[in-house]
Amino acid sequence: MRQVTDAFPFPGYFDPELSGHITVAQTVQRFLKPGSRILDFGAGCADKTAVLAALGYRCTAADDLQDEWHKRGGARRRILDFAETMGVEYVTLDGGALPETGTDTGTETGTDTAAGAGAFDMVMLHDVLEHLHDSPRALLIGLLERVRDEGYLFVTVPNHVNLRKRLAVLRGRTSHPPYELYYWYPGPWRGHVREYTEGDCVALAKALGLTVHEVRGTHHILEKVPPRLRRAYLAFSRFAPSTRxxxxxxxxxxxxxxxxxxxxxxxxxxxxxxxxxxxxAH
Structure with a gap:
């Protein structure tokens, strides 16, 4: 974690203790040995990908890098340089499309990846599915075709019914992102469209024909909980993991x-x- 945070080009962007980097790394370590190949789709600034690369995994990050902040202040170039420094291959997606199976990936970090069928041991999507305006079916099928038999799909998604949102709704407030952000966002909306429940995760795996190994509540955005309430929140969520x-x-x-x-x-x-x-018709 120290190696990644020291090299990361955006100070203050994340705190590994609060943002899920540790639990993501621990989860991968339970299922894969170092040296395994991982595709991190929707990797953004490759912060979680870089942690796994530092642990000895062979990592490819993929993203279109079209969030508004990616386009400002040279952020895109800084992300790609960071990925290269950490030994992460970065695939920049053309129009959001996956590279064709078995063809050159069009990376910008100077290396080549065989993106063919069964090339990866795991595909990860962290905080990606909730941003999709359409069904994830075609995207996930395309990604799973790049995973070997008995390989893994690893996803993390915001809990639509976490404790903070349940309390907000009870108080008559929205569980969606701030309306001002939605209103002023330039271009197509790239915020959350549909967040997930535990049942949604299980239904997704079933529809894809996968075997579920675990679905669990975790803490990835503790920074949204005021520090004075954090200890009480963590204590309560131990007894009610579905509120994480x-x-x-x-x-x-x-x-x-x-x-x-x-x-x-x-x-x-x-x-x-x-x-x-x-x-x-009716």
Missing amino acids: DTWSMVAQKPPGWRARPKLDDTEFRELTGLKSWGEL
Whole structure:
């Protein structure tokens, strides 16, 4: 952690004790040995990726680097230079699209990765899924095709019903990001669209045909809890893990896994409760 924070180009951006870097690293260590290959999709400034690289994992970070702050003050170049310093290969995505399987990845850090089928032991998405405006189905299928059989999907997502949000709603306040941020955000909204519950995480893994190894509540954004209340919050959440701020899920890709890109007509009608397609007109 000290190695990463000393090299990180944005002072004050994160505190590893509060922002989930330790629990992410510990989770990876439970499932993979150092030397394993990890793809961190939506890696942003590659802070969590860099921690794993420092622990001996072979890491590739991928992001379009199109958040508003990425475009200001030379941030993009500083992120790529940091990744290279930490031994992280950085794939900058063209229009948000994944590189084609088995083709050159178009990295900007001067190295090449085989992005082919089964190239990685794990794909991670940390604080990514809640930003998607559409179903994550196509994205996750594409990523899982790059994971070996019996490899892992590791996601962390904000808990839509954490304690802070439950109390805010009871007080008549919103559980969404501040409205002013949404109103003034330049260009397409890149904030949270749909946050997750524990049941959503399990449903996601089931729909993808994965075996769930763990879904647990963790603390990744403790900085949002006032310091004077932090000790009480941590004590309460020990007895009610579902009130923690983040869900962490690790699911495994079974041997012979095959992508399921869509439901057939009968399954879709059952899911939506439509008895006939004629009901769509009403």
